[in-house]
Amino acid sequence: MQNSAPLIWNDSLMTGVPEIDEQHRILVHTFNEASEKLCGEVSQEVLQAITQDLLGYALYHFETEELLMHDAGYEAEDDADARLHLAEHRDFSMQILMLRDRIKAGIPIPPHELLVFLNNWLVRHIMHTDMRLAAFILARRASRPS
Amino acid sequence: MSESFPNDFVGLDSSRVISILRTIEEGILLWNTDGYLMYANPAALVHFNDSEERSTGCHWSLLAQRCLSAEGLPCDGECFPLDRVLAGDANTRPVRLQVRSAEDQVRWLRVHTQPLTDIHGAVTGAVCSSVDVTRQVEQENSLKLQAHFDTLTGLPNRVLFSDRLDQALAHARRHRENLAVCMLDLDGFKMVNDSLGHPSGDQLLREVARRLHDSLRGDDTAARLGGDEFALLIGDLKTSGQCEQVVKRALDAVGAPYFIDGAEVRVTASIGVTLFPGDTMDPDQLLRHADQAMYKAKQAGKNRFSIFDPTLESRARANLGLIRKIELALERQEFVLHYQPKVDCRAGRVVGLEALIRWNHPVLGQRMPGEFLPLIEHEDVIVRIGDWVIDEALREQARLRAAGHELTISVNIAARQLVRRQFAERLEAIVGEGCAGSVGRLEIEILESAALEDIGTVSSLIAGFQKRGIRFALDDFGTGYSSLVHLKRLAAGVLKIDQDFVRDMLDDPGDLAIVQGVVGLAAAFRRDVVAEGVEDVEHVRMLLSIGCDVMQGYGISRPLPVEAVEPWLRNFKPDPRWQAPLAEAARSGAALLPRPGRLS
Numbered sequence: 001m002q003n004s005a006p007l008i009w010n011d012s013l014m015t016g017v018p019e020i021d022e023q024h025r026i027l028v029h030t031f032n033e034a035s036e037k038l039c040g041e042v043s044q045e046v047l048q049a050i051t052q053d054l055l056g057y058a059l060y061h062f063e064t065e066e067l068l069m070h071d072a073g074y075e076a077e078d079d080a081d082a083r084l085h086l087a088e089h090r091d092f093s094m095q096i097l098m099l100r101d102r103i104k105a106g107i108p109i110p111p112h113e114l115l116v117f118l119n120n121w122l123v124r125h126i127m128h129t130d131m132r133l134a135a136f137i138l139a140r141r142a143s144r145p146s
Numbered sequence: 147m148s149e150s151f152p153n154d155f156v157g158l159d160s161s162r163v164i165s166i167l168r169t170i171e172e173g174i175l176l177w178n179t180d181g182y183l184m185y186a187n188p189a190a191l192v193h194f195n196d197s198e199e200r201s202t203g204c205h206w207s208l209l210a211q212r213c214l215s216a217e218g219l220p221c222d223g224e225c226f227p228l229d230r231v232l233a234g235d236a237n238t239r240p241v242r243l244q245v246r247s248a249e250d251q252v253r254w255l256r257v258h259t260q261p262l263t264d265i266h267g268a269v270t271g272a273v274c275s276s277v278d279v280t281r282q283v284e285q286e287n288s289l290k291l292q293a294h295f296d297t298l299t300g301l302p303n304r305v306l307f308s309d310r311l312d313q314a315l316a317h318a319r320r321h322r323e324n325l326a327v328c329m330l331d332l333d334g335f336k337m338v339n340d341s342l343g344h345p346s347g348d349q350l351l352r353e354v355a356r357r358l359h360d361s362l363r364g365d366d367t368a369a370r371l372g373g374d375e376f377a378l379l380i381g382d383l384k385t386s387g388q389c390e391q392v393v394k395r396a397l398d399a400v401g402a403p404y405f406i407d408g409a410e411v412r413v414t415a416s417i418g419v420t421l422f423p424g425d426t427m428d429p430d431q432l433l434r435h436a437d438q439a440m441y442k443a444k445q446a447g448k449n450r451f452s453i454f455d456p457t458l459e460s461r462a463r464a465n466l467g468l469i470r471k472i473e474l475a476l477e478r479q480e481f482v483l484h485y486q487p488k489v490d491c492r493a494g495r496v497v498g499l500e501a502l503i504r505w506n507h508p509v510l511g512q513r514m515p516g517e518f519l520p521l522i523e524h525e526d527v528i529v530r531i532g533d534w535v536i537d538e539a540l541r542e543q544a545r546l547r548a549a550g551h552e553l554t555i556s557v558n559i560a561a562r563q564l565v566r567r568q569f570a571e572r573l574e575a576i577v578g579e580g581c582a583g584s585v586g587r588l589e590i591e592i593l594e595s596a597a598l599e600d601i602g603t604v605s606s607l608i609a610g611f612q613k614r615g616i617r618f619a620l621d622d623f624g625t626g627y628s629s630l631v632h633l634k635r636l637a638a639g640v641l642k643i644d645q646d647f648v649r650d651m652l653d654d655p656g657d658l659a660i661v662q663g664v665v666g667l668a669a670a671f672r673r674d675v676v677a678e679g680v681e682d683v684e685h686v687r688m689l690l691s692i693g694c695d696v697m698q699g700y701g702i703s704r705p706l707p708v709e710a711v712e713p714w715l716r717n718f719k720p721d722p723r724w725q726a727p728l729a730e731a732a733r734s735g736a737a738l739l740p741r742p743g744r745l746s
Contacts, residue, residue, distance in 0.1 A: 052520050059518060060468055063509045070509070089510075097516045104625050105646035 015134030173276035299355030414449035494720030498554030561596030645679020
């Protein structure tokens with residue numbers, strides 16, 4: 001497994017919104033843990049445990065982000081990007097559910113596939129989609145200090 | 147003594163003054179304006195370990211050379227401020243000095259230097275008064291020692307440790323360094339103490355302390371917090387591997403044999419480690435986290451170390467939050483049921499509905515059961531959700547019956563709920579109430595894997611209630627460790643073929659074989675069979691040809707929100723293509739129908 005170098009939580013992943021960053025840090029950790037587990041013997045239980053972790057992450061983290069998004073009035077300002085953002089969240093959960101169905105049916109999941117999926121998610125969603133949302137939230141907070 | 151006292155000021159001649167000065171315990175040193183010693187009384191000579199011959203006429207700096215400051219440094223003009231006083235500074239404070247006594251002991255002096263002035267205020271010299279404060283300083287030092295060091299082992303105590311931890315944290319933050327805080331607890335110390343007695347126990351603790359201290363690098367701290375509990379502070383770590391090395395060294399050192407009163411004694415240690423940065427900046431919390439990790443090391447079998455995982459804790463917190471949210475969602479009635487029709491395609495009639503839970507999440511919108519039920523499958527709230535599902539499904543069944551639709555309703559029940567005594571009581575109540583049409587029309591769907599968790603309880607539950615009109619179905623059959631023995635023991639009346647096999651059976655001969663196998667098993671064991679995941683007409687035709695008549699899936703109907711159920715039932719007509727001869731079905735374009743994306 002070549003893709004096992006741990007992802008270091010660094011400034012390039014920081015959005016600047018503390019609530020979001022704290023949860024992203026956990027996601028990065030979950031991701032690293034998953035990579036580590038996927039390098040060993042990958043049983044159905046391991047895969048179920050990893051995907052369950054990801055489901056939990058999706059439920060609480062997406063709620064945090066979407067509440068922040070809503071409170072900042074993101075839809076009103078940039079409806080297209082808000083929709084895109086929600087769509088990416090829903091797609092994440094959907095992909096995990098499909099993965100779980102396949103695991104349940106005993107269809108082998110190449111560990112590499114899960115790693116690539118998570119890696120892509122991290123890079124695409126956190127580094128791009130979340131950054132745009134965070135910039136918006138920070139600008140809102142700066143102009144309207146609570 | 148070249149200088150004399152102004153008689154008109156003191157009213158005494160110098161010989162009388164000198165005889166007075168001989169009698170007092172305070173040392174008195176008189177200096178001229180050039181800083182040379184003119185007079186020293188006997189007490190002063192003793193204090194400074196000096197003789198009259200040697201000292202008279204010497205410059206103050208020679209005397210200062212024989213002293214050390216309170217911090218143990220050579221005396222400079224600051225701690226022996228004679229120059230300043232002679233220059234007219236009347237506000238110097240008393241200073242503490244150390245002098246070696248004739249017995250080569252350290253003598254502590256409090257020395258106060260003040261200018262001597264004539265009646266016009268001109269400085270004519272200086273006077274030093276000295277007091278021996280050795281006993282006072284020793285007492286203070288021993289109190290300080292007691293306050294900061296453990297009297298048994300001589301290691302820093304909790305107070306000094308937390309002081310050093312504060313400093314180390316500040317330093318690590320400034321210089322972006324890593325440090326580790328460790329809690330160490332001896333394994334089996336109580337046994338040594340009990341069997342060999344307290345004196346031996348104390349001796350062992352002293353030896354452990356010495357070894358811990360020796361195993362650390364110079365700047366690191368080993369402290370005794372009390373009992374057989376120690377703490378380590380390891381600073382300036384370049385890698386986490388470095389920390390592990392130090393901790394392993396400490397484990398090895400503690401674990402080596404001891405010889406106490408001629409007997410060999412062995413103890414080991416469990417160490418919990420937490421790392422900064424990464425973990426919190428709060429010192430108390432760092433200690434608590436190290437303590438938690440130490441308990442993990444104990445649980446994992448002792449004589450080892452465990453590293454605290456800060457994200458694990460925040461994840462645990464997040465999960466607790468989720469469970470609470472799901473409980474709230476139940477109270478706030480955020481859950482709804484959707485109903486997916488099951489159709490007997492050979493007979494062309496609807497035979498039942500499967501109730502499927504959805505969470506109308508206030509922020510995230512409608513969530514599928516697969517997204518949240520796995521997170522609470524081991525929590526009590528899943529039992530309450532299961533109860534609610536049964537109640538709600540039975541209510542809907544009654545409403546539909548009133549509208550003229552007599553249908554079986556099935557609900558999904560988690561393993562955690564199945565094996566509870568309360569669940570049997572609940573089914574008892576449903577059967578007892580007679581619930582009019584409900585008897586024979588309620589079906590409990592259980593995952594095969596869930597049934598196996600406690601196959602004894604589940605099989606007697608099934609056996610007991612199936613006779614009395616509640617049916618059981620084994621859901622997702624074929625995906626677990628299906629075995630004929632299980633099938634024999636679990637008298638569930640229905641086997642449900644997992645949707646993954648059905649969906650792929652047209653392309654994958656292996657999946658088709660599984661579907662055929664389950665249908666064959668059901669026939670052999672006299673069970674009914676239901677196929678899930680039917681997506682198009684081809685699936686229906688294939689299943690009918692295999693001998694599986696009852697099916698559900700998007701190809702028939704997606705799960706319907708409650709308000710859409712009755713209209714759908716009213717308008718239901720069997721698709722003629724299901725049972726049309728092959729050629730006719732092909733002509734009508736069945737095979738070309740696009741497959742809809744699958745949801746759930």
